[in-house]
Amino acid sequence: DTGVSQDPRHKITKRGQNVTFRCDPISEHNRLYWYRQTLGQGPEFLTYFQNEAQLEKSRLLSDRFSAERPKGSFSTLEIQRTEQGDSAMYLCASSWSSGANVLTFGAGSRLTVL
């Protein structure tokens, strides 16, 4: 068990560019979550998958954001036409769907939009 891995750890981009983050969850977990954390705030829920199905999206997830989990394993979060307000830490977590689950978080991908 190597935990939840996220790549890249840091991304600096110019406004208007597209960026993509990848998350590899714990292999036995069937749920995968994306959260966003801005400076000085707690993480906020963006979306989650159960296997390959995206079951819920937050209103925070604008049309410029898209997440996929094509084979029910790793997931990608793409942000199109980035804005300075997108600068944040993007956290991925995974868990079981049954019982009282506990989310295991990755180290996060920090995005800076210039």
Add this chain to the structure above:
Amino acid sequence: AQSVTQPDIHITVSEGASLELRCNYSYGATPYLFWYVQSPGQGLQLLLKYFSGDTLVQGIKGFEAEFKRSQSSFNLRKPSVHWSDAAEYFCAVGEIGGAQKLVFGQGTRLTINP
């Protein structure tokens, strides 16, 4: 809707002193409650959780928390802090059933004086 309030944005204690971090939640039923810790630039590590049963729960690194239903609180305590405890601490409430996504408080930044 669920919500979590951590009244203290920043707390400073001396090494060896006791610690209590406050957390109040709003939820329609008995919630799942969590404390996570985040070191600078890192993801979140689970300290402890409450699902049911004994209202005093023990966690890692010598932390404990007490669930008080009458006060809608889940305060985190440690009898004697170490310099390595300096970090950001987040309280979170989780759904029972459904997406089981977490709602986080704003966090409390802990500074340790030598």
